[in-house]
Amino acid sequence: MTKILNHWIGGKTVEGASGTYGPVTNPATGVVTTKVPFAAVDEVDTAVAEAKDAYRTWSQTSLAKRTEILFRFRALLDMNRDEIAELITAEHGKMHSDALGEVTRGLEVVDLACGINVQLKGELSTEVSTGVDVAAIRQPLGVVAGITPFNFPAMIPMWMFSMAIACGNTVVLKPSEKDPSASLRLAELMAEAGLPDGVFNIVHGDKVAVDRLLEHPDVKAVSFVGSTPVARYVHATASANGKRVQALGGAKNHMLVLPDADLEAAADAAVSAGYGSAGERCMAISVVVAVGSIGDELVEKIRRRAEKIKIGPGNDLASEMGPLVTKAHRDKVASYVTGAAADGAEVVLDGTGYSVEGYEDGHWLGVSLLDKVPTTAKAYRDEIFGPVLCVLRVDTYEGGVDLINNSPFANGTAIFTRDGGAARRFQLEIDPGMVGVNVPMPVPVGYHSFGGSKDSLFGDHHMHGNDATHFYTRGKVITSRWPDPADAPAGVDLGFPRNH
Ligand code: NAD
Numbered sequence: 001m002t003k004i005l006n007h008w009i010g011g012k013t014v015e016g017a018s019g020t021y022g023p024v025t026n027p028a029t030g031v032v033t034t035k036v037p038f039a040a041v042d043e044v045d046t047a048v049a050e051a052k053d054a055y056r057t058w059s060q061t062s063l064a065k066r067t068e069i070l071f072r073f074r075a076l077l078d079m080n081r082d083e084i085a086e087l088i089t090a091e092h093g094k095m096h097s098d099a100l101g102e103v104t105r106g107l108e109v110v111d112l113a114c115g116i117n118v119q120l121k122g123e124l125s126t127e128v129s130t131g132v133d134v135a136a137i138r139q140p141l142g143v144v145a146g147i148t149p150f151n152f153p154a155m156i157p158m159w160m161f162s163m164a165i166a167c168g169n170t171v172v173l174k175p176s177e178k179d180p181s182a183s184l185r186l187a188e189l190m191a192e193a194g195l196p197d198g199v200f201n202i203v204h205g206d207k208v209a210v211d212r213l214l215e216h217p218d219v220k221a222v223s224f225v226g227s228t229p230v231a232r233y234v235h236a237t238a239s240a241n242g243k244r245v246q247a248l249g250g251a252k253n254h255m256l257v258l259p260d261a262d263l264e265a266a267a268d269a270a271v272s273a274g275y276g277s278a279g280e281r282c283m284a285i286s287v288v289v290a291v292g293s294i295g296d297e298l299v300e301k302i303r304r305r306a307e308k309i310k311i312g313p314g315n316d317l318a319s320e321m322g323p324l325v326t327k328a329h330r331d332k333v334a335s336y337v338t339g340a341a342a343d344g345a346e347v348v349l350d351g352t353g354y355s356v357e358g359y360e361d362g363h364w365l366g367v368s369l370l371d372k373v374p375t376t377a378k379a380y381r382d383e384i385f386g387p388v389l390c391v392l393r394v395d396t397y398e399g400g401v402d403l404i405n406n407s408p409f410a411n412g413t414a415i416f417t418r419d420g421g422a423a424r425r426f427q428l429e430i431d432p433g434m435v436g437v438n439v440p441m442p443v444p445v446g447y448h449s450f451g452g453s454k455d456s457l458f459g460d461h462h463m464h465g466n467d468a469t470h471f472y473t474r475g476k477v478i479t480s481r482w483p484d485p486a487d488a489p490a491g492v493d494l495g496f497p498r499n500h
Helices: 041-058 063-079 081-092 096-114 155-166 181-192 207-215 228-240 263-279 292-306 327-338 397-406 420-429 465-471
Strands: 007-009 012-014 021-026 031-037 123-129 132-140 143-147 170-174 200-202 219-225 244-248 253-257 285-291 346-349 368-371 388-394 412-416 434-437 473-481
Touching: 007 041, 007 181, 021 081, 031 081, 041 143, 041 170, 041 200, 041 207, 063 081, 063 096, 063 155, 063 181, 081 096, 081 181, 096 155, 096 465, 143 155, 143 207, 155 170, 155 181, 155 219, 155 465, 170 207, 181 200, 207 219, 207 228, 219 228, 228 244, 253 263, 253 397, 263 285, 263 292, 263 388, 263 412, 285 292, 285 397, 292 346, 292 368, 292 388, 327 388, 388 397, 397 420, 412 420, 420 434, 465 473
Parallel strands: 143 170, 143 219, 170 200, 219 244, 253 285, 253 412, 285 388, 368 388, 412 434
Antiparallel strands: 007 012, 007 200, 021 031, 123 132, 132 473, 346 368
């Protein structure tokens, strides 16, 4: 039986009214399990109106009460990790263990939100001028929107709504239509934790719902994570409508391996970071750059490891890599492998013919490894977002840095070396916003910020860390004087005020 999902508006489930639905598929079986409603403009308007109404009291709610609710949510999240991970696996396809990791990384940012009182501490300068004090405070913005991608259906919503709500805002989230169930469960847990109705709302949908959020006059800020073309569009449209916006886009993360690196460790790292979650991570390594003469040896070590990866359903404990999210995405990823040889690459492993017994309708792809990929090849230029690892060869460290910095993407990168000086240079010379030194996927811990630059991030703010508090609040500076009634009046002075 196909389940029909609802929106979450004003603290309760609300049936879709537009009559338009999208299919949610179990990627391992290929079966459509759920129909997700696509909100029409008036349904988005209802959610924004609820959020606007709730903002009046939520923005005035004390930090003590806000954090009490967040602590309760944290406890509920902890108790329900398994259930949320199961929802993720059933709609995204990733391994249960991987889904649990995602929940943990979301929880890390909920931890940060629980300590919002420390982050929102203002500043006070006394006696800046005679009898004058200056205070700097940060205040919430109002209704903020979150628009999230399929690949982290619980973690990225949590990165957004936990910090936005902690800062005193109310939220309308538009989760990915491909795997929307986890975010709904999170909304229920927030309600169970005591969050007042209307503070957190979810509208499902497609471009229609997103466009309405981007132009709605009562939405003050937009957080977006997704592919680069949509990120660019969201940034331009929301900015043109006067909103604060952060739009994180796609990625093509390079791992530079210097000749002195531990090649066993580098091969382990490349395989783990390249094929984990079937390559559907924005921090996945998709390009290995071999420096000097190590190329053949490194490719061989990667090949030997990659061909042993066990592929199967995410809820089977024996599997290590699951299916791709949709059939269309699976076919698109496969096309990069089938076209690679014509583009001049050497196909070392071709996963396009892979199938899993008993799950013939699943969206399967085996692992693919492409060597000596020219920079002109489509497989190098595009973000593939699947289990396809490209290897490029360069002669020198400098050649590797140029290659990475010439990419339009600049999300994450890593260097593998035993040379501290080279690693230090790399940190300073490289464009991407997140850099790993012998760490292939340098996803920053929740209390540091997450984000790249160039085509991987449009806007000024990263996610979580101090950037989140800044993004979800605006500054205000108050200058005050309390003259003694006994003082003589200062008199009229048309000059520009000076401190003395
Ligand atoms: P996507 O861009 O297709 O969709 C993201 C969101 O935008 C979804 O909610 C979707 O409904 C909406 N959307 C899609 N097309 C739209 C349009 N034309 N107009 C308005 N809204 C639209 O991305 P995806 O396939 O769900 O996610 C994968 C992408 O996200 C990859 O490119 C990946 O690199 C990126 N990503 C980036 C980061 C990061 O931190 N930079 C993190 C996770 C994922």
